[in-house]
Amino acid sequence: MSEATRIVIVGGGPGGYVAGIRAAQRGAQVTVVEKDLVGGTCLNRGCVPTKAILGSVEAIHKARAGEEFGFKVGGDIEPDFARIMERKNEISKKLRDGIQGLFKRSKVELLVGQGRIVSADRVEVETTDGVKSLAADKIIIATGSEPAELPFFDFSQPTVLDSTAALEMEQVPKSLLIIGAGVIGCEFASIFSELGTDITMVEMMPQMLPLEDKRLAKQFQSIFRKKGINVMLKSKVESVADYGDNSITVDLEGGDQVTAEKMLVSIGRRPNTQDIGLEDVGVEMDQRGYIKVNDRLETSVEGIYAIGDVNGGILLAHVASAEGLVAVENCLGGNEERDLSVVPSCIYTMPEIASVGLTESQAREEGFKPVTGTFRLGASGKAMAIGEDVGYIQIVADEKTDKILGANMMGPHVTDLIHEIAVAVRKGLTVKDVGDTIHAHPTIGEAVMEACHDVHGESVHVAS
Numbered sequence: 001m002s003e004a005t006r007i008v009i010v011g012g013g014p015g016g017y018v019a020g021i022r023a024a025q026r027g028a029q030v031t032v033v034e035k036d037l038v039g040g041t042c043l044n045r046g047c048v049p050t051k052a053i054l055g056s057v058e059a060i061h062k063a064r065a066g067e068e069f070g071f072k073v074g075g076d077i078e079p080d081f082a083r084i085m086e087r088k089n090e091i092s093k094k095l096r097d098g099i100q101g102l103f104k105r106s107k108v109e110l111l112v113g114q115g116r117i118v119s120a121d122r123v124e125v126e127t128t129d130g131v132k133s134l135a136a137d138k139i140i141i142a143t144g145s146e147p148a149e150l151p152f153f154d155f156s157q158p159t160v161l162d163s164t165a166a167l168e169m170e171q172v173p174k175s176l177l178i179i180g181a182g183v184i185g186c187e188f189a190s191i192f193s194e195l196g197t198d199i200t201m202v203e204m205m206p207q208m209l210p211l212e213d214k215r216l217a218k219q220f221q222s223i224f225r226k227k228g229i230n231v232m233l234k235s236k237v238e239s240v241a242d243y244g245d246n247s248i249t250v251d252l253e254g255g256d257q258v259t260a261e262k263m264l265v266s267i268g269r270r271p272n273t274q275d276i277g278l279e280d281v282g283v284e285m286d287q288r289g290y291i292k293v294n295d296r297l298e299t300s301v302e303g304i305y306a307i308g309d310v311n312g313g314i315l316l317a318h319v320a321s322a323e324g325l326v327a328v329e330n331c332l333g334g335n336e337e338r339d340l341s342v343v344p345s346c347i348y349t350m351p352e353i354a355s356v357g358l359t360e361s362q363a364r365e366e367g368f369k370p371v372t373g374t375f376r377l378g379a380s381g382k383a384m385a386i387g388e389d390v391g392y393i394q395i396v397a398d399e400k401t402d403k404i405l406g407a408n409m410m411g412p413h414v415t416d417l418i419h420e421i422a423v424a425v426r427k428g429l430t431v432k433d434v435g436d437t438i439h440a441h442p443t444i445g446e447a448v449m450e451a452c453h454d455v456h457g458e459s460v461h462v463a464s
């Protein structure tokens with residue numbers, strides 16, 4: 001019998017732990033090295049904690065609308081922030097325990113410690129019991145990323161937060177200045193505005209959520225404005241005027257000042273590539289410090305792969321996991337390429353936003369003659385029934401072939417609905433294919449069918 005391939009994975013986030021389990025399923029002998037908590041950023045400082053808090057906030061929002069829905073609760077609805085944070089921690093822990101259980105069942109060894117690659121076939125791990133040396137036939141680097149810091153902010157000040165620190169706050173701040181109106185900034189704004197925080201967002205770009213469709217971002221901005229969130233576009237913080245004990249004041253370019261109890265800096269991420277031995281073994285990085293990989297996710301050193309945030313592709317948990325599966329196949333002799341052509345992008349705000357494929361303007365830039373169809377959720381019975389009828393579904397298609405090129409959506413559960421269109425784009429389905437598929441009534445999902453009908457000017461429920 002041939003010996004099992006020994007795979008050492010450095011980092012136990014959604015890239016590393018998924019790769020570990022799959023490799024073990026394929027018969028490899030696997031060690032996942034994790035210096036902190038399994039589940040990585042996603043489960044402990046990112047996707048899951050933010051959505052757990054959002055779950056509480058959505059419940060509060062619904063309870064506040066009790067009279068409209070036909071029930072009364074005694075007194076005001078008061079958020080219990082300590083319980084909200086405790087619930088968030090409980091959910092993360094339950095999921096971490098779940099991963100450890102999966103590791104045990106699939107015989108993945110978890111080694112807690114700081115990993116360092118010393119050669120193409122050896123990883124050293126600094127553990128509480130001293131340094132352990134692991135022999136490896138293949139190595140997968142999955143060390144992820146950290147919040148990026150702006151040099152002129154002093155992050156040791158209690159008033160200056162990154163996303164990790166914001167998830168550990170003990171009290172709801174009265175006011176919050178958010179630098180950056182990208183996905184993470186908007187998710188925090190949605191959460192804290194519902195909890196009563198006075199929010200100002202400062203964004204350099206001319207639109208918030210710069211990667212989303214222009215029209216969608218504009219509508220979303222007006223929803224934020226209605227909630228009382230002050231969104232300052234084309235604005236830049238120049239310097240900090242004052243780090244007070246309980247407040248911070250910043251100077252904006254142009255002379256304005258903003259003061260808030262706390263400031264959250266959400267301007268992007270930087271890769272965890274320091275002190276893991278990359279320079280010593282010759283793993284190349286790009287100018288921003290991300291590890292360079294080919295389409296098979298192999299680095300410049302044969303036998304060493306890099307997946308997830310650390311390779312700077314698309315910084316999302318589902319991409320890290322998908323890349324983990326590709327890297328494992330290649331570690332075991334396969335020849336798979338990552339395919340990032342269809343990646344759903346979801347923003348967990350109130351309302352939610354989701355998109356996939358091309359926007360109308362991107363489709364035009366790529367040489368298509370795009371046609372669109374839209375269905376507004378104000379006309380959806382289900383959206384009205386659940387009291388969330390703000391938003392719309394827009395389908396983008398190619399006029400010539402009728403193929404669906406993409407979609408952008410805003411409204412309840414669109415982060416679940418987007419996958420129908422992801423499959424359609426990936427498989428080259430036409431507007432007619434999806435539009436002819438019977439969708440259940442009443443659902444938010446039938447808005448996708450209606451939007452497809454609208455591409456052909458035939459939506460029964462849209463007055464043209």
Ligand SMILES: Cc1cc2nc3c(=O)[nH]c(=O)nc-3n(C[C@H](O)[C@H](O)[C@H](O)COP(=O)(O)OP(=O)(O)OC[C@H]3O[C@@H](n4cnc5c(N)ncnc54)[C@H](O)[C@@H]3O)c2cc1C
Nearest residue numbers: 011013015035040041042046047115144308309315316317
């Ligand atoms: C606030 C926030 C919200 C987010 N929400 C979403 C979302 O809703 N959906 C989504 O798809 N993405 C979301 N993301 C992004 C998502 O968390 C990341 O894309 C994802 O976690 C990347 O996975 P990864 O495995 O590449 O790295 P990570 O999750 O960062 O995991 C890397 C792991 O490696 C470990 N490590 C690092 N160096 C070493 C070393 N030398 N030795 C041993 N271990 C090491 C780290 O401790 C960490 O556990 C969010 C991010 C943030 C910050």
